[in-house]
Amino acid sequence: MHNSTQAKSAIFPYRYRRYIVYVCVAVIALSLPFIQINGNQIFLLSFDHKELHLLGTVFSVQEFYLMPFLLIMLFVGIFFMTTLGGRVWCGWGCPQTMFRVIYRDGIETKLLGLRKRIDNKQKAPDFSLMSNKLKKLLAMAIFSLIAFTAAANFLFFFVPPHDFFAYMSNPFEHTILLGFWLGIGLFLLFDATLIGENFCVYVCPYARVQSVLYDNDTIMAIYDSDRGGAVYAPNGEKNPLAPKKQNEANECTNCVACVKVCPTHIDIRKGMQLECINCLECVDACTSVMAHYNRPSLVCWSSPNAVSSKSKVRYFRMKTIGYIIVLAVIFSILLIVGSNKETMLLNIDRNTQAYSIRKSGAVHNYYTFLVENTDSKDHKFYFEILDNEKLEIIAPSDPVSVRAGSKSKSVVTISARSPLDSALEDKDLLEHIVIKAYAVDDDNIQVERKTFFVYPPAKDLRK
Ligand code: SF4
Ligand code: SF4
Incomplete structure (x- = not known):
């Protein structure tokens, strides 16, 4: 050889x-x-x-x-x-x-x-x-x-x-x-x-x-x-x-x-x-x-x-x-x-204020969502709460545009529809929720992340 x-x-x-x-x-x-x-x-x-x-x-x-x-x-x-x-x-x-x-x-x-x-x-x-x-x-x-x-x-x-x-x-x-x-x-x-x-x-x-x-x-x-x-x-x-x-x-x-x-x-x-x-x-x-x-x-x-x-x-x-x-x-x-x-990433941070009770009696929780578009195209993203009829996202009201390879921060407000139905009498209630973030223009781009919603005590809601 x-x-x-x-x-x-x-x-x-x-x-x-x-x-x-x-x-x-x-x-x-x-x-x-x-x-x-x-x-x-x-x-x-x-x-x-x-x-x-x-x-x-x-x-x-x-x-x-x-x-x-x-x-x-x-x-x-x-x-x-x-x-x-x-x-x-x-x-x-x-x-x-x-x-x-x-x-x-x-x-x-x-x-x-x-x-x-x-x-x-x-x-x-x-x-x-x-x-x-x-x-x-x-x-x-x-x-x-x-x-x-x-x-x-x-x-x-x-x-x-x-x-x-x-x-x-x-x-x-x-x-x-x-x-x-x-x-x-x-x-x-x-x-x-x-x-x-x-x-x-x-x-x-x-x-x-x-x-x-x-x-x-x-x-x-x-x-x-x-x-x-x-x-x-x-x-x-x-x-x-x-x-x-x-x-x-x-x-x-x-x-x-x-x-x-x-x-x-x-x-x-x-x-x-x-x-x-x-x-x-x-x-x-x-x-x-x-x-x-x-x-x-x-x-x-x-x-x-x-x-x-x-x-x-x-x-x-x-x-x-x-x-x-x-x-x-x-x-x-x-x-x-x-x-x-994943062609998008989502980080969820809760704001330091646990909740706010509105004059209308509604309870709001505030979050900062960091959306990263890791796809090579620009997309518009929106969010929904999975399997939970009692909560709704009230802000932002429109999808968020994020350029390809860029990140965007959104302040997200989640509101409880009838908080008295869920709240405990004299202590906070912490409810786990799953957020789905998705591109409104592409069904294949979506992620799910866990976070939680805090209800104030019912006695505070009745004040
Ligand atoms: S370093 Fe020296 S010994 Fe090694 S292959 Fe090259 S010429 Fe040969
Ligand atoms: S000394 Fe000359 S003959 Fe001997 S191994 Fe080296 S090159 Fe080959």
């Missing part, structure tokens, strides 16, 4: 395949905030409007019960991805790795010639030369355009793009947003141009946890020591018996092409290491070296079990199938809960 994979890698190196994936990821990330379904973003977590957009559906802050499902999916998804593909995210999808490729390989190496070769990432530029210092500054200036564009793009998932541009046309009135934009942009600039892969090795929390999720069927960059020869002893020290050059039993030429190309400065021949970001540059390097000998690469993208048993990688195993089932269950729950979303 990995022989055919290696043959493909020799024809079309992993580096170029990663570049294609990077372009796709960048196009998706840049365009996603601008794609709208029913006038809403595919994903937006707006603290400003207190709403979540998910696949074009808007959820208000009161419906954030969906967030735990999303977070559980995120974490289970990360566990699944790591068990199956190791640090595939780091090499193929992480913005940090993409920015480093753009900055180090694209701007510093190809554009400005500050570094000599992409395939030697160990050799740092000579900064004793003034020309190199100037090139470094120029490279940082060029990358700053990408850093601030990426920072704005990231913020588009929290502030809709049209709001962002409107706010930034008057930045000093929106200093918090400006601060976030500048802060994130400067961090990306500093990270990609100065911190580099040290971030992956020393800072990134994912690097700390990923190794516990690996098993012997997880795919990763792996050196075939059976073919190449054990260059390192099991304790990680250089093996004194390691072959100095290639022979029949030990195919590794010790050319260290796989070491020189490694952006995290490790030697993959030592075995799986925390620092490996799965960029597969070492696989490409060894593929080129071994091509001279008409042999497959000694470093391949495979699993320890597949390499030792010379068999196929086992993608489907108990652990990965378990993750797939858990993800499918959570996703189904998310779909069911999301599709049962």
